[in-house]
Amino acid sequence: MSLSIRQNPMHLSLFSAFCGIRSRVHAEQKDVYLLEWLGLPDSPDVFARQLGAAIAQARAHKTGFVCVTALQTRPAPGDTARLAAQADTLLSGGRLSLPGLSDPLLEGVPERALGYALDAYRAAHPSASDSMVKNCAVRLLCALTGLLPALFPTGMLTDQPKCVYLGVPDQTACLLLRVLPELGCDTALIQPQGGALPLLGTDAVVLHGLAQDDLDVNALLRTAQSAKPAEKPQKQSPRPAASRTPAQSIPSQMQPQPAARPAVSIPPRPSRAVSSAPGTPPRQSQSSAPDTPPDYEALAALASSVVMIDVLDASGQPCSSGSGVLIASNGIILTNFHVASRGVSYAIHLENCDTVFYTSELLKYHADDDLALIRLSGCPARPIPLYTGAEVKRGQPVVAIGSPLGLFNSVSDGIIAGFRRLGDTDMIQFTAPTSPGSSGGALLDRFGRLIGIVTAGFEGGQNLNLAVSYTAIKPFVRGFL
Numbered sequence: 001m002s003l004s005i006r007q008n009p010m011h012l013s014l015f016s017a018f019c020g021i022r023s024r025v026h027a028e029q030k031d032v033y034l035l036e037w038l039g040l041p042d043s044p045d046v047f048a049r050q051l052g053a054a055i056a057q058a059r060a061h062k063t064g065f066v067c068v069t070a071l072q073t074r075p076a077p078g079d080t081a082r083l084a085a086q087a088d089t090l091l092s093g094g095r096l097s098l099p100g101l102s103d104p105l106l107e108g109v110p111e112r113a114l115g116y117a118l119d120a121y122r123a124a125h126p127s128a129s130d131s132m133v134k135n136c137a138v139r140l141l142c143a144l145t146g147l148l149p150a151l152f153p154t155g156m157l158t159d160q161p162k163c164v165y166l167g168v169p170d171q172t173a174c175l176l177l178r179v180l181p182e183l184g185c186d187t188a189l190i191q192p193q194g195g196a197l198p199l200l201g202t203d204a205v206v207l208h209g210l211a212q213d214d215l216d217v218n219a220l221l222r223t224a225q226s227a228k229p230a231e232k233p234q235k236q237s238p239r240p241a242a243s244r245t246p247a248q249s250i251p252s253q254m255q256p257q258p259a260a261r262p263a264v265s266i267p268p269r270p271s272r273a274v275s276s277a278p279g280t281p282p283r284q285s286q287s288s289a290p291d292t293p294p295d296y297e298a299l300a301a302l303a304s305s306v307v308m309i310d311v312l313d314a315s316g317q318p319c320s321s322g323s324g325v326l327i328a329s330n331g332i333i334l335t336n337f338h339v340a341s342r343g344v345s346y347a348i349h350l351e352n353c354d355t356v357f358y359t360s361e362l363l364k365y366h367a368d369d370d371l372a373l374i375r376l377s378g379c380p381a382r383p384i385p386l387y388t389g390a391e392v393k394r395g396q397p398v399v400a401i402g403s404p405l406g407l408f409n410s411v412s413d414g415i416i417a418g419f420r421r422l423g424d425t426d427m428i429q430f431t432a433p434t435s436p437g438s439s440g441g442a443l444l445d446r447f448g449r450l451i452g453i454v455t456a457g458f459e460g461g462q463n464l465n466l467a468v469s470y471t472a473i474k475p476f477v478r479g480f481l
Helices: 015-020 044-061 077-091 109-124 130-151 171-182 217-225 296-305 470-477
Strands: 004-007 029-032 034-038 065-068 162-166 186-191 205-208 254-256 306-312 318-328 332-335 345-349 356-359 361-366 371-375 397-402 410-422 425-430 442-444 450-458 465-469
Touching: 004 171, 015 044, 015 186, 015 361, 034 171, 044 065, 044 162, 044 217, 065 130, 065 217, 077 109, 077 130, 109 130, 109 171, 130 162, 130 171, 162 171, 162 217, 171 186, 296 306, 296 397, 296 410, 296 442, 306 332, 318 450, 332 450, 332 470, 371 470, 397 450, 410 465, 425 450, 425 470, 450 470, 465 470
Parallel strands: 004 029, 034 186, 034 205, 065 162, 162 186
Antiparallel strands: 254 450, 306 318, 306 345, 318 332, 332 371, 345 356, 361 371, 397 410, 397 442, 410 425, 425 465, 442 450, 450 465
């Protein structure tokens, strides 16, 4: 049993999205990021606030997050012999004993990762002698053992380790930044001067930021580290056991709604009465919602806040489609991960608007919860409010809005049929009809509030559909609303 790593090639537009990634280990495999920002992700003050918030949250929750401007690569006098012996063990193919690592999944992983780094060193220095390679191994071991206790506070991968290197790294730091992802650590190199570093390897995702040649990175880090620890969020009250079906009772035929379009041509968007409603009804206060909900025609008018997403490949051609819901006035669109992950950019269609909007800003995603956030700057539509009231009930009426088979913003109604648990994610089972292409669409209560994102359906059944529940959406979108 040993950890395998899959480097995620997705580009992240925001540094805060990198800080918020929480990828889990499945079947002994973990997705990791290796990012190289050429320039600061944002202005120095904004970046310092984002970095400070990440440091404060890690401090409060005792998770593994490290930001450094330099590495300790020179052993202390009392550590020289020990590190030299470890370097000999590494170079002879033996197993290391490193402090701070107790997860069984990581057994043998540091040796493999350090071996990759030494191979890169040899490739960069073909004439390097054995002593030079050993000295490089000592420097790497010295730097790594200095970071491990902070990256893995409990010694386990559940600490979600992240490392940010701020500044221009030397050769040893470049090699170490290739080691950390192999240990399951999301890693970001941020160079204010914006110079590319080929030693980081071709696996790094290169992002372009704001060049700040005269920036004092140590002062910036001190500013970020002065942030106060964040308060722990209150735990959500669990759903009563009687209203849930155990995970093992979910039929194996349940499949995500595929986003691909059919081979037949898609008819033009119809001019329907429900889609030409004069505007989105005013948002109701969730704390004092009226007893009488709006009629279905008024709910159908909320389709103007549900978008159709054409997912584009690297050549700019549509490769699949799905739906999304505008949830914030700054153009934040919530959709499914299995919709957003299929391409590199997105064409966004709004109801009653002939203009097609384009964006490549994937802000955040969570593969296990099947959620993703896309930003469309200047989006003219009004957002749909996220439900924050008491527990929704089985039998409660709901409305689904999406673009099944590319039929833009179809509206259907039904009821909540039950509550399911898929892995660690709360799901709402509902009866409103959906079809492929509805993925990422809105599931609304009778007051027009978002209670779920349409995600999946059961094969071989009729109107047996699932939506990611608002209880999973709320923590995912925290900080974006």
